[in-house]
Amino acid sequence: MQSSSAQRLTAEFLGTAFLLATVVGSGIMAARLSSGNDAIALLANTLPTGAMLVVLITMLGPISGAHFNPAVTGAFALRGEIGGALALAYIGAQALGAVAGVLAAHLMFDEAVFQLSVKMRDGPSQWFSELIATFGLMTTILLTLRASPAAAPMAVGLYIVAAYWFTASTSFANPAVTLARGLSDTFAGIRLADVPAFIIAQFLGSFAAVALCRFLLASAPGVRGAVEAGHLEQAPRADSKTAAL
Secondary structure, eight states, rough: HHHHHHHHHHHHHHHHHHHHHHHHHHHHHHHSTTTTTHHHHHHHHHHHHHHHHHHHHHHHHHOOOOSSSSSHHHHHHHHHSHHHHHHHHHHHHHHHHHHHHHHHHHHTOOSSSSSSOOOOOOSHHHHHHHHHHHHHHHHHHHHHHHHHHGGGHHHHHHHHHHHHHHHHOOOOHHHHHHHHTTTOTTTTTOOOOOOOOHHHHHHHHHHHHHHHHHTTTOOOOHHHHHHHHHHOOOOOOOOOOOOOO
């Protein structure tokens, strides 16, 4: 049974809120327990985030597709798999959910509820890292949905765990996450002045992944003919039931 728009938007709000509560909350806990060891703190921030993504995608994917990410929603809109009005509503729900998740994390850890981050994340290497991080995330989503849809939750969670460590920016890869983390002057924060460049890089990376995957997943004429003739087993069709940070 297809979910209603209200159910989808609630799922996007809830999923993004839990994602940000995990990112910021685990960052606060990590900073408090790591005794100043940034490597340990980053690891403690990474593992809960990847684990929570697997949980959220698995449970909310059947309702909304579990995007939790405006760059993912924008990519599926570009592919014609979600209408423009619903895509905008998704993005609004994601942004509100992200802010709610940050505020909840502050309340849980007895931090000031309303904050502005002063943590600088600026420069070409950071912007390029965000482009690569989001490009890799969207490529993971699209190709895994084609190869093995059931593996998508685990693939996305594992990709984000890895990307925390192989990108200089620690892989925000999500405009809603980026904006909300600007409202947290904690381990996971980012200055609001640095947010716009991150978001631009994220959308560029996402749309570049759409273009690449369109090429990679396009059947050659000979292959298509063989499939239609029944000589090859057709691969599963990719759809928008997916998620991302």
